[in-house]
Amino acid sequence: MKKCADYLQELSDYLDGQLDPQLCAEIEKHVGECTNCKLMFDSLKMTVKLCRESGQCEELPAEFAQRLNQAVKDHWIRKFGKA
Amino acid sequence: MDERKLITQAQAGDFTAFQSLVEPHQKRLFALAKRMTGNEQDAQDIVQDTLLKAIDKLETFRAESSFGTWLYSIVLNAGRLHIVHQKRQNMTPIEDLLDGATHQHDSHHLREWRDPHSVMEASEIRRFISEAVDELPAEYSVPFVLRYEDELSIKEIADLLKLSEAATKSRVLRARLFLREKLDSILKIEDSSEKVR
Numbered sequence: 001m002k003k004c005a006d007y008l009q010e011l012s013d014y015l016d017g018q019l020d021p022q023l024c025a026e027i028e029k030h031v032g033e034c035t036n037c038k039l040m041f042d043s044l045k046m047t048v049k050l051c052r053e054s055g056q057c058e059e060l061p062a063e064f065a066q067r068l069n070q071a072v073k074d075h076w077i078r079k080f081g082k083a
Numbered sequence: 084m085d086e087r088k089l090i091t092q093a094q095a096g097d098f099t100a101f102q103s104l105v106e107p108h109q110k111r112l113f114a115l116a117k118r119m120t121g122n123e124q125d126a127q128d129i130v131q132d133t134l135l136k137a138i139d140k141l142e143t144f145r146a147e148s149s150f151g152t153w154l155y156s157i158v159l160n161a162g163r164l165h166i167v168h169q170k171r172q173n174m175t176p177i178e179d180l181l182d183g184a185t186h187q188h189d190s191h192h193l194r195e196w197r198d199p200h201s202v203m204e205a206s207e208i209r210r211f212i213s214e215a216v217d218e219l220p221a222e223y224s225v226p227f228v229l230r231y232e233d234e235l236s237i238k239e240i241a242d243l244l245k246l247s248e249a250a251t252k253s254r255v256l257r258a259r260l261f262l263r264e265k266l267d268s269i270l271k272i273e274d275s276s277e278k279v280r
Contacts, residue, residue, distance in 0.1 A: 008256070012252070012256045012259060016237075039193035043193070043196055043263050043267060046199070046266070046270075047259060047262050047266055048259065050208055050212055050266065051212055051227075051232065051262065052232065054213060055232030055233075057110035058110070058114070060110060060113055061123075061127075067131075068127075068131055071131055071134075071135065072102075072135065073098070075134075075135045076098050076101065076138055080098070081096075082096070
């Protein structure tokens with residue numbers, strides 16, 4: 001019989017939508033019956049949600065953006081002869 | 084405009100088409116390079132090298148992946164070389180970071196979480212998570228960020244990092260568990276009748 005720890009990788013795959021329907025049903029049944037797994041499931045789900053929300057990138061530093069554009073343009077001209 | 088059309092134009096020497104291909108990915112490339120090196124100056128060098136290499140190798144791009152994924156592969160190679168050359172001192176093994184609590188959770192009583200936004204402002208949550216991700220070794224944080232911030236599939240990440248899909252999944256899961264535990268420290272609803280650990 002599976003232990004809660006055995007469900008951990010499957011919980012993660014389930015949350016990512018990567019489990020086949022039969023295993024999904026098994027997970028849902030277990031999570032419905034096990035308080036700890038339900039809490040783990042909810043908190044893992046929230047963790048990813050918060051990480052996705054926090055994943056907005058900062059702007060490139062202005063001085064770097066300028067230098068980068070110039071370096072890219074110069075390199076392009078070296079290769080193609082024009083920009 | 085269609086990415087394939089832009090690629091064809093760029094390969095024929097159209098600089099504006101190249102800029103249109105690269106511009107949407109620049110911030111993410113920089114964030115990823117920063118994540119790998121832990122250093123803004125090195126990240127700038129890596130991003131610049133990446134774009135110059137992309138120009139050099141433009142003809143070799145066969146559109147088997149998206150242009151963005153191709154750029155990621157170049158930045159990851161550059162980042163890997165950087166890590167090899169300047170192997171971080173005092174790198175903490177993930178086992179120490181996880182401290183065994185989350186992967187044996189059946190022996191613990193987990194706590195319900197409060198609404199994160201009732202505990203911290205959104206900007207504080209962002210900072211907290213960013214700092215927590217920074218604590219992870221790059222071998223864990225990079226797959227995690229590629230999965231949940233850049234929304235790449237496990238297969239794409241495995242291909243980029245030259246890992247098996249199983250190893251990629253495992254690293255993503257362990258990063259997720261570590262971050263869950265970090266968040267647990269501020270979000271769990273305390274129960275005075277029971278000691279967690």
